[in-house]
Amino acid sequence: MDAFCRLSCFYLVVILVTRAGHGAEVTYDGRSLIIDGQRKLLFSGSIHYPRSTPDMWPSLISKAKFGGLDVIESYVFWNLHEPQPGQYDFSGRLDIVRFIKEIQAQGLYACIRIGPFIESEWTYGGLPFWLHDVPGIVFRSDNEPFKFYMQNFTTKIVSLFKSEGLYAPQGGPIILQQIENEYQNVEKGFGDKGPPYVRWAAAMAVGLQTGVPWVMCKQDDAPDPVINACNGRKCGVTFVGPNSPNKPALWTENWTSFYQVYGDKTPLRSAEDIAFNVALFIARKNGSFINYYMYHGGTNFGRTASSYIITSYYDQAPLDEYGFLSQPKWGHLKDLHAAIKLCSHTILSGVATIATLGQQQEAYIYNGESGECAALLLNNDNATTVVVQFQNSSYELPSTSISILPDCKNVAFNTAKVTAQCNERLILPKLKFDSADQWSEFKEVVPTFDETTLRSNSLLEHMNTTKDRSDYLWYTVSVDSSETQPVLSVDSLGHVLHAFVNGAPAGSAHGTHNNPSFTLERTINLSQGLNNISLLSATVGLPDSGAYLERRALGLQRVTIEDKQGTKDLSNSSWGYQVGLLEESSAAQWSKFGASPQPLTWYKVLFDAPEGDDPLSLNLGSMGKGEAWINGQSIGRYWVSFPTADGSPSQTWYHIPRSFLQPKGNQLVLFEEESGNPLQITIGSVSRNKECALVSNSNLLHVNSSKNHKRNS
Numbered sequence: 076m077d078a079f080c081r082l083s084c085f086y087l088v089v090i091l092v093t094r095a096g097h098g099a100e101v102t103y104d105g106r107s108l109i110i111d112g113q114r115k116l117l118f119s120g121s122i123h124y125p126r127s128t129p130d131m132w133p134s135l136i137s138k139a140k141f142g143g144l145d146v147i148e149s150y151v152f153w154n155l156h157e158p159q160p161g162q163y164d165f166s167g168r169l170d171i172v173r174f175i176k177e178i179q180a181q182g183l184y185a186c187i188r189i190g191p192f193i194e195s196e197w198t199y200g201g202l203p204f205w206l207h208d209v210p211g212i213v214f215r216s217d218n219e220p221f222k223f224y225m226q227n228f229t230t231k232i233v234s235l236f237k238s239e240g241l242y243a244p245q246g247g248p249i250i251l252q253q254i255e256n257e258y259q260n261v262e263k264g265f266g267d268k269g270p271p272y273v274r275w276a277a278a279m280a281v282g283l284q285t286g287v288p289w290v291m292c293k294q295d296d297a298p299d300p301v302i303n304a305c306n307g308r309k310c311g312v313t314f315v316g317p318n319s320p321n322k323p324a325l326w327t328e329n330w331t332s333f334y335q336v337y338g339d340k341t342p343l344r345s346a347e348d349i350a351f352n353v354a355l356f357i358a359r360k361n362g363s364f365i366n367y368y369m370y371h372g373g374t375n376f377g378r379t380a381s382s383y384i385i386t387s388y389y390d391q392a393p394l395d396e397y398g399f400l401s402q403p404k405w406g407h408l409k410d411l412h413a414a415i416k417l418c419s420h421t422i423l424s425g426v427a428t429i430a431t432l433g434q435q436q437e438a439y440i441y442n443g444e445s446g447e448c449a450a451l452l453l454n455n456d457n458a459t460t461v462v463v464q465f466q467n468s469s470y471e472l473p474s475t476s477i478s479i480l481p482d483c484k485n486v487a488f489n490t491a492k493v494t495a496q497c498n499e500r501l502i503l504p505k506l507k508f509d510s511a512d513q514w515s516e517f518k519e520v521v522p523t524f525d526e527t528t529l530r531s532n533s534l535l536e537h538m539n540t541t542k543d544r545s546d547y548l549w550y551t552v553s554v555d556s557s558e559t560q561p562v563l564s565v566d567s568l569g570h571v572l573h574a575f576v577n578g579a580p581a582g583s584a585h586g587t588h589n590n591p592s593f594t595l596e597r598t599i600n601l602s603q604g605l606n607n608i609s610l611l612s613a614t615v616g617l618p619d620s621g622a623y624l625e626r627r628a629l630g631l632q633r634v635t636i637e638d639k640q641g642t643k644d645l646s647n648s649s650w651g652y653q654v655g656l657l658e659e660s661s662a663a664q665w666s667k668f669g670a671s672p673q674p675l676t677w678y679k680v681l682f683d684a685p686e687g688d689d690p691l692s693l694n695l696g697s698m699g700k701g702e703a704w705i706n707g708q709s710i711g712r713y714w715v716s717f718p719t720a721d722g723s724p725s726q727t728w729y730h731i732p733r734s735f736l737q738p739k740g741n742q743l744v745l746f747e748e749e750s751g752n753p754l755q756i757t758i759g760s761v762s763r764n765k766e767c768a769l770v771s772n773s774n775l776l777h778v779n780s781s782k783n784h785k786r787n788s
């Protein structure tokens with residue numbers, strides 16, 4: 076089928092589906108999405124259902140709605156939904172139907188980005204690890220095995236949505252969906268297997284006949300009728316535009332801050348900068364759909380974070396990790412949305428003209444048929460506040476700002492003037508665990524070669540050996556030495572290594588997000604005769620991006636021992652392997668807490684839930700690196716010992732969702748790889764001081780008061 080035919084067939088399908096149901100027809104043209112015959116300027120926000128808990132969803136969605144959003148966006152998380160081929164899980168945090176129905180119950184639309192490759196700082200970019208072992212597979216390419224499983228899962232999800240009546244033409248909330256994800260970033264790497272895959276993915280998605288449009292983000296040549304959408308911080312500057320005059324300008328990821336990796340400081344993006352770029356996208360690019368990535372980031376529970384990504388996700392978003400309004404960001408964007416909504420009809424249906432107001436100042440003016448007028452006044456000068464003349468009045472425009480005049484006279488909002496008050500997170504101490512009597516511990520046994528059953532005369536690739544059932548893989552070897560203090564050298568492709576010689580710690584090393592590979596080099600003590608070398612390799616999330624993900628390798632690459640006689644390469648010695656840890660196989664023998672901290676130790680303590688409904692957080696500032704569980708549910712990895720440039724940890728506090736707790740007798744379990752002091756662990760209740768949090772709401776009622784920035788000349 077050529078593009079034109081696909082486009083016409085697509086519209087035919089839309090019309091047929093709409094006539095049959097009682098829902099809303101969703102189409103688009105060069106200006107905007109059109110829902111039920113009405114043009115829409117839509118504000119959307121990303122909230123990923125598995126990154127929070129079902130009891131948090133209603134409140135998150137309601138705060139998003141109150142913040143002026145029209146749409147909630149989420150990816151679909153294939154690796155969680157299909158842990159084994161053909162075995163599906165949609166329970167608990169994975170209940171995507173419940174999530175979408177909650178969006179609908181609150182009167183919002185949904186944009187579902189199926190992917191099913193999603194990247195998203197999510198382990199393996201959301202692909203289930205079993206795909207790795209499908210014979211002949213090449214991910215995200217014109218490759219039959221990959222296309223089979225991608226189509227299989229996409230069909231499964233679309234059928235589920237259809238059977239639940241979730242698409243807009245059926246009366247449901249879904250108005251937009253995405254296939255693939257930022258493929259243009261990797262397409263060149265696939266050579267002539269790239270373009271046919273893009274065409275196939277688009278045709279496959281459109282062929283599922285959902286009745287709502289599909290987008291591909293960061294894919295300038297998205298085939299008709301799929302809409303190419305922009306991702307980035309500054310789509311108002313960078314977007315090349317829709318690839319057809321019949322497609323609207325959509326911004327699928329407006330980054331509200333950025334994801335954080337271990338060793339990085341918290342990334343900040345100001346409310347003013349976000350608001351400016353949103354208004355610029357509307358003015359300069361005719362933007363009609365803006366999605367904040369993330370509106371609520373949440374928590375990378377369990378082992379879901381990708382390589383070196385911290386457990387807290389986009390805590391700087393308008394709703395913070397715990398679901399509180401983060402001010403002034405939430406309020407400033409709410410004010411922006413309200414100001415744009417005052418004139419969105421005029422913006423979408425009026426005739427647009429651009430007037431020059433100065434060297435770096437412009438007016439975007441929209442004139443409606445019945446005399447309405449709206450204007451956006453841009454000052455693109457990043458250093459100077461200027462006063463401009465616009466339609467016989469003077470306006471003061473701060474540097475890098477846009478003023479919104481819904482009536483071409485009064486300033487409803489300026490992106491650089493934040494009237495929403497700020498607030499701060501408060502964490503009140505609730506529980507201490509400073510008595511050794513409370514704790515039990517279990518020291519993980521360091522396996523030796525003789526105790527292993529899996530053997531190879533080479534260094535096995537880490538992920539292929541663990542199948543991602545665990546972060547941990549033991550490499551053990553037995554070494555005969557003539558010298559007592561040789562140098563052990565281990566090259567690893569990532570991510571972390573703890574070395575043990577005859578059961579005693581002999582050094583640790585790790586890579587970083589940008590450079591996962593590293594070398595550990597240590598002088599070790601050997602005894603005469605045979606010695607046991609045990610090397611614990613750990614992953615910190617699987618990679619989530621780049622071409623040929625299935626070929627990526629981690630774990631040990633080369634092991635040598637150097638003494639006066641020379642260098643002995645052990646890489647092809649006889650190696651014994653153990654996948655995972657003992658406790659993971661429930662063989663743990665717990666004992667009383669021992670005062671001297673040792674590596675590879677499990678800790679366990681019981682506690683009653685603090686009173687109240689406030690979310691809780693675990694302070695792991697006294698610990699090193701590991702993972703924490705509450706009543707058997709992992710709240711994520713922690714890595715407090717990986718310092719930022721200024722020496723502090725990237726993340727000290729770890730979210731304990733209320734729903735993970737029962738009133739009494741909760742169990743906290745930690746696995747500590749390095750060494751830490753559990754007696755200093757505390758649990759606090761989280762809130763925000765909210766004395767001024769709602770000031771911006773009342774401001775909106777006063778946009779026509781003397782407080783605005785208009786001056787009569």
Ligand SMILES: *[C@@H]1O[C@H](CO)[C@@H](O)[C@H](O)[C@H]1NC(C)=O
Pocket residue numbers: 160161227228230231
């Ligand atoms: C998807 O694949 C599974 C086996 O992995 C199979 O049982 C199922 O029928 C397939 N579904 C579709 C829609 O092809």
Ligand SMILES: *[C@@H]1O[C@H](CO)[C@@H](O)[C@H](O)[C@H]1NC(C)=O
Pocket residue numbers: 305306307308309310311326328329330331332344348349350351352353356
């Ligand atoms: C996305 O929003 C941020 C604010 O979070 C803004 O600075 C940025 O310019 C926006 N990105 C685009 C592509 O407009």
Ligand SMILES: *[C@@H]1O[C@H](CO)[C@@H](O)[C@H](O)[C@H]1NC(C)=O
Pocket residue numbers: 316359360361426427
């Ligand atoms: C925006 O739309 C106007 C027509 O209303 C058009 O003249 C202009 O070229 C469009 N701008 C962009 C960047 O597409």
Ligand SMILES: *[C@@H]1O[C@H](CO)[C@@H](O)[C@H](O)[C@H]1NC(C)=O
Pocket residue numbers: 457458
């Ligand atoms: C301000 O703009 C000038 C010229 O356009 C540019 O060189 C400079 O980097 C900008 N400064 C900032 C802080 O963006």
Ligand SMILES: *[C@@H]1O[C@H](CO)[C@@H](O)[C@H](O)[C@H]1NC(C)=O
Pocket residue numbers: 466467
């Ligand atoms: C501006 O002033 C001139 C002369 O006083 C008048 O003709 C014009 O209509 C005014 N324009 C607006 C937009 O008020």
Ligand SMILES: *[C@@H]1O[C@H](CO)[C@@H](O)[C@H](O)[C@H]1NC(C)=O
Pocket residue numbers: 536539540
């Ligand atoms: C993965 O392991 C299997 C044996 O379990 C082996 O046949 C295959 O070559 C390995 N693949 C990689 C990429 O190491």
Ligand SMILES: *[C@@H]1O[C@H](CO)[C@@H](O)[C@H](O)[C@H]1NC(C)=O
Pocket residue numbers: 579580581598599600
């Ligand atoms: C090796 O043995 C020496 C002397 O017994 C001791 O000082 C040193 O700490 C040991 N090194 C390691 C890595 O165990």
Ligand SMILES: *[C@@H]1O[C@H](CO)[C@@H](O)[C@H](O)[C@H]1NC(C)=O
Pocket residue numbers: 523524525526577578602605606607
């Ligand atoms: C190495 O491990 C074996 C058990 O697997 C043990 O019998 C032996 O004593 C160990 N060797 C040393 C030097 O610790």
Ligand SMILES: *[C@@H]1O[C@H](CO)[C@@H](O)[C@H](O)[C@H]1NC(C)=O
Pocket residue numbers: 533644646647
């Ligand atoms: C180990 O074996 C591999 C494959 O047989 C070979 O390519 C490599 O050169 C060997 N390395 C050493 C150090 O012997």
Ligand SMILES: *[C@@H]1O[C@H](CO)[C@@H](O)[C@H](O)[C@H]1NC(C)=O
Pocket residue numbers: 482485779
């Ligand atoms: C502004 O408010 C005054 C009364 O406070 C009202 O007379 C006037 O019409 C309002 N202007 C606009 C543009 O809403």
